[in-house]
Amino acid sequence: MQISGLDYLVFGVDDLVGAQRYLEDFGLAPVDQDETGGLYEALDGTGIILRKRDDPRLPEALSTRSMLRQQVLGVRDASAIDAIEAELAKDRRVTRLADGSIEFRDPLGFNLKVQITRRRPLDLPAEKINAPGAPAQRAANEIGVWEDMPARPRSLSHVVLFVPDMDKIVAFYTGRLGFRITDVLTGAGPFLRPAANDDHHTHFFIRTPEYMQGCEHLAFHMGGPTELMVAGSRFTRKGYQSFWGPGRHKFGSNWFWYFNSPLGCHVEYDADMDKHDDSWVAREAPSGPEASQIFLLQWREKWAPGGGPEGK
């Protein structure tokens, strides 16, 4: 099962205008935007599809209030879709759409679609740093930061789901869709990556009661930690609510910064995630503040020493 990752996440929201503005301010580019929603793209064309909660084009909702309506997974070619269809048709309904994509549900009722990926190849440098002992990554006179430097999400990175039955969903993603488990936070759940993606995770599952089933957060990759900090600072200054971060996770090594959203879940900037292949042996650590991050910081208004002593 050669799945390469997430192309889109589809949401049916209550406050469409608010959500549209939110995703644009987050740094995604609107495509086909109108009063019924639109696609909000990262630089590589992956992104969020937004609709009103009652839009008839949306797949059926979960029985909880979750606004996540579908995960769209990408594969390289039609034969990969055929292989997934053949496997899944053994025990569930698989619907073939006119464009050749297929739709089905996982054992917990999350709606999935598999299509030939629309992810556009990116050709962009990573954040460049200079360090003693290593060749300079920025040439002479090439500066590292400037006030209006670009800091736009490059690619849809991962989704985190609240799942009421861990065994069932893990068996399905690993056994039927070909995902690998990269690491496990005991007490929370596993990180997974699909066979054709070397990112540490495109999925993370958190065990919860049934009434919580849904989406915990989704994340976009940035070009590096500086872009993450710049994008998050700009977003904060526009009045958006930071929830956790900036910081750097241990498992995956990715930098993170989570924000509240009108999508019923957090939306995260991430950067510089570890890559893995099949020789990797999954680690395990008890979930909690220690295992979750190597450090955690908090945003504050710009300040600089100066101005002299206060209050005589």
Place this chain on the structure above:
Amino acid sequence: MLRLCHIDDVPKGATRGFLPAPGAPRRVIVLWHDGQLLAYADACPHYRGGTPMAWRTDAYLSGDGRHLECHAHGALFDIASGDCIAGPCLGRRLTKVALHVDEDGTILVPDHVAGRGGSER
């Protein structure tokens, strides 16, 4: 008592979040409901310690305007009682904040509201 805001700072039909003191860990959410001023700590009871609920400044209402909402994972709270009626903290409730309104319309809150905040249970 600490000055939180003025009664004119809270328009009918909207929610406002105010810091009870500079650097306080939690805002206080103030809104009009059925002709009464209500206030809650801006601290969703889903996670330990309570976490902020708006998705942008002052945006504490659900998309349909009928509930207070935590925009971390979409928990809904009854406006009048603060009870969570759907979402991760089902069965818990927001912490009410007692308001005192002066004759000139100044809204005051107890000092402890600016201390280590949050709600549990």
